[in-house]
Amino acid sequence: QVQLVESGGGLVKPGGSLRLSCVASGFNFDIYYMIWIRQAPGKGLEWISYISSSGATIYYADSVKGRFTISRDNAKNSLYLHMNSLRVEDTAVYYCGREGPADHWGQGTLVTVSS
């Protein structure tokens, strides 16, 4: 069955960096586009980035543009989110999703940005 497993979250200081990973299994990863979504504590869902199946097309939400970079390695069935210049308001659970809107989600990984 389709499975998405995120990792890489943790506590980081403002201005710091973090790389999230999402490993996919149970489907042909290289033919699906993927997205990252986040949910701040007690808040709703926010889409933050999209990457096409080949990686050639990428989009970002304005809130993360210029600070976050999405990438993928189809040989490793993996999706990544490189996060730089982190802010307190980036604190959230980060989910990877297959397609967009997502038909499958991972369990999420918590990123806490605090001094």
Added chain:
Amino acid sequence: QSVLTQSPSASGTVGQRVTISCSGGRSNIGTNYVYWYQQLPGTAPKLLIQRNDQRPSGVPDRFSGSKTGTSASLAISGLRSEDEADYYCASWDDSLSGVIFGGGTRLTV
């Protein structure tokens, strides 16, 4: 601020039918599919309805979706206590080139 508009709350009693609405625009719901998710406390969102009105396997037929123009609705019939959760609508937005979500509706049973 969410681009898709949902009422913040809804309520019903066991056995009742409730409807949750989602309002958007031409660049999102008017042009693209609507998806609905259920989120129980402390868990990841779960897909309830895809492509406006399609239930993934395993989702009870008590849940149904519809779309008209730039609005969509999720109906839950035969309400159960375990349906108490947050519900989100979502759609692709051609103007933003991204996914947009509604602000979520908290359903109390």
